[in-house]
Amino acid sequence: MSDLAVLGGTPIRTEPYPNWPVFDERDIQAISEVIRSGRWGGYPYPGPQTEEFARLFAEMQGGGYAVPMANGTVTMEVALRAMNIGWGDEVIVPAYTFQATAAAVMSAGAIPVIVDVDFETYCIDPKAAEAAITPHTKGIIPVHLGAEMADMDAIKDLAERNNLVVVEDCAHAHGAKWRGNGAGTIGHFGSFSLQSSKTLTTGEGGILLCRTPDLAARAASLIDCGRPHDEAGTLFTLGANYRMTELQAALGIIGLDRFPEQAKQREILAAYMDEALSELPGVRILKRDARHTTRSFYQYIFAIDPKIFKAKHDIVCYALEKEGIPCDVGYEAMHHYELFQPILSRLPVPSAFPAYFEFDKMSFPIAEQASEEEAVWLDESIFRGGQKGVDDVILALKKILANTDDLVNAVMNFQNH
Ligand SMILES: Cc1ncc(COP(=O)(O)O)c(C=O)c1O
DSSP states (O other): OOSSGGGTOOOSOOSOOOOSSOOOHHHHHHHHHHHHHTOOSSOSSSOHHHHHHHHHHHHHHTSSEEEEESOTTHHHHHHHHHTTOOTTOEEEEESSSOTHHHHHHHHTTOEEEEEOBOTTTSSBOHHHHHHTOOTTEEEEOOBOOTTOOOOHHHHHHHHHHHTOEEEEEOTTOTTOEETTEETTSSSSEEEEEOOTTSSSOOSSOEEEEESSHHHHHHHHHHHBTTOOOSTTSOOOOOOOBOBOOHHHHHHHHHHHHHHHHHHHHHHHHHHHHHHHHHTSTTEEEOOOOTTOOBOOOSEEEEEEOHHHHTSOHHHHHHHHHHTTOOEEOOOOOGGGOSSOOGGGTTOHHHHHOGGGGOGGGOOOHHHHHIIIIIEEEEETHHHHTHHHHHHHHHHHHHHHHHTHHHHHHHHHHHHHO
């Protein structure tokens, strides 16, 4: 019998990693107060909790005018619409991200133009983005993925030279900083998801950082059924109800209070993880860019070398899970995404511009390599498991590396699981 838990051996870890989200009496108290106040919803916008949450969030992120919303997808749609980006305009998105990044573009009526990602960060490749620019390109959405940030120097330069609107997708990057500037404050907009799995969560929710008060007023109007939110009270844009509720905002305020300590612990343990993983054969950690001055950890992503492991990432992940380590193979490449087949869905944008959606003609080698062979995504709960939480990951990987010949047999189990 093999030592590997996937083949019946004893797992490295049996204790589950801590659950997310964490909460205490303060959350219960805050929610109870909102319930008693009778002011539950988001209308009139913003309510007192929402206003306070917006102020505190912008303060933590170090800038911008924050507009809390229903989720971290409409935030991007609203950002584009606030800049009048819409029908037939092209917006560049990376090939390795959650489908929402491209779906939001289509909801705004624009066309997502997919480009490949960088080998060292898995974030958008600025050179590939540059090559995709046409006279119709109006915007770009760099995604700060996992624990990385896109090269915002290159993106900013590219955007300025080509007059593009930059919407940073910061769904994974709460608290992150580039050259000391908060993620989401470098582009025109920063879009944050506050959905349950995110490192700052309100259950569901999103928040958009806008560069100017004028953009924030336009965004607020768009999410509040078009009501005016500028000082003169004249702005009225066709909008919908994408408001955040007071209940959500109350959770956000408490979450923000807890956030700095959690972020610090993740950063310290991730540095320790980097060092340990760097010593393992067949493991490639992603880039630690000196310009990325504060790192945040939604997911800790690394790459395996399938030749050394004698298996691809799905088998390695399966083996890791059986050793008690929660992990995932991450996203599909955008053009292979099962969720992202809009050509089949009769959505207006793909129906009107089918030439942009011929996925079988597209090739994004780095995103494909990440999504089909090498990327391993570790849940941030690893870090809330303390040093032992990280040590168990290293031990599990070492064990798998010492038994790679057995992984071939694990493939059979995997196929039947
Ligand atoms: C990169 C990225 N962008 C956008 C979103 C969308 O966020 P939401 O689920 O809050 O709409 C997510 C959510 O998982 C995400 O991971």
